[in-house]
Amino acid sequence: MTTTLSPSRRRFTLMAGAACAAGLAGLPLPTRAQAFPNRPIRFIVPFPSGSGTDMTARIFAKKIGDLTGQGVVVENKPGGNGFIGVQTLLGAPADGYTVFIGSNSTLSTNAATFRKLPYDPLTDFTPITLLSRGPCLIIVPANSPYRTLGELVADAHKRPGALNYGTGSVSYTLYSEWLNELSHMKTTGVPYKGAGDAINGVLAANVDFAVVDASGAIELVKSGKLRALAFTAPQRSPLLPNVPNASEAGVPDFLAYNWVAAAVSAKTPAPVAQRLGELFAQAAGSAEVKDYYQRQSTSLIVSTPAELHNYQKEEIARWKRLAALAKIELL
Template sequence: MALASDAFPSKPLRFVVPFPPGSGTDTTARLFARKIGEITGQGVAVENRAGGNGFIAVQSLLSAPADGHTVFIGSNSTLSTNAALFKKLPYDPLKDFAPISLLSRGACVVIVPANSRYQTLKDLIDDAHKRPGALNYGSGSISYRLYSEWLNEMVGMKTTEIPFKGAGAAINAIVSGEVDFAVVDASGAIELIVGGRVRGLAFTAPDRSPLIPNVPNASEAGIPNFLAYNWVAAAVSAKTPAAIVEKLIALFQQVGAALDVREYYSRQSTSLLMTPPADLTRYQKEEIDRWKRLAQTVNIEQQ
């Protein structure tokens, strides 16, 4: 008698994403969905369940049958930083998921509107020092809030959060001049920086990005330790049979090894990682510890 896992996937798959279309997480989800669809011959639908601090998307995964046909394509927000900002999460980012892989990681960029008075990050910091609390920043998720508060703490400025549902909305608020600055995933802002629709003040990595060579790296901008990264990972319900999890791991690794996928990421500001499951779990634990310490240091009250 054949096991159910032998025929996996036996029906179309569903990738649940906790952000709107256009986010870095969504882009990665759609790339892997297309490639896995090609490999398996099964359709792979990407379902964007934005809002609710990622709780809606997580619940969608955990309430689905644990048969491997529903996969969570999440990020640092849902899989690490939420643990630092909420007294009681409706899920456990470690125990409720079976890890598949840490798929990709990319640096952020500090951006301001194109017509902003701030030509450099120092300009923004100097003004913030003169007017504590007067400047505001757009945050598209819990992670972006932590990154922004980390920047505040690092340079000794006080600014006010304006929350948005997703990084795309926060970036749009910069384009329209609604907020003073934002720390966002670089992949979602590069075209706007190149096109002159927003101004980049700092790329949060040790080196400049070849895609936006005029934007200073963290050290050049005066914040050498502000190495803020966003990452995307794949996981399923912890109740999923181990044999099926192994099949999913193999599928994702096959996609990550594909030449066109590797070439795609080589053109981005994002690195393709494709770690083993145990490395994702270890990285989650490190991130959770880091953000809990930061939340306490900058006195972010748990929700």
């Protein structure tokens, strides 16, 4: 899948960071970083197991564990719009042994949807690298009367506020309200603890639809347990060739993407953060990780810390504009 970030991010290319890390690997580092890691690392994921963020954390945890000979444990800290996971990271020693595997929700969109965050996504973290980026799916229950997005929108126009959507985080709420804005419909959000729970809500037909991370729903759509009305990208997914892209579904501007990134506390020593960046880049260059992402509708991306920081700033500005446009009430 072609990655399409902003023009200033075009130097992002699939696996670009691997080559950078290979060059950095030859540079001398302080003893503290050279010895890192010499004990297990933990990855903090602010969502339940089964989410796209969780799956990314686990594939990188396994490979970095293989590379270092040290265990890498994934700890899920769901709830509180990601605040619990963030607080777990910021409350831990800033020594690089606790790494935050966050998403656009915790690292950008929260800043656009909360009046006052208990953390600053731009200053409380030292960015390490982007890891993945992928489109969403608009899903409905398998027995839903809606076979196209147009049918769902038409019914919503007839019954404003009657239809509801499942949302696994603030990002998904923002995406769903964006869809409402573009489609001129009014639907009601039903919050869940994470994307996996929102998908389960659709499976059980407890909600009418949901905008979810594509990687977490593809197999359920392929098996017929869910129906997908649209793939939120400019092209169809090769894994779901019968699902229309955003334009074909009637919402060409609805290009909703989820992304996952790694970060540590801003107090972490720079050489340790640099070493973590090398490890993530080496893991991303492995056959196992490449093969995993080739099987997903998600792009594998490795960035520099500066590129990730700038991308966060761009995302926050974008979502603040969108929240104002869609008249989303701040939490």
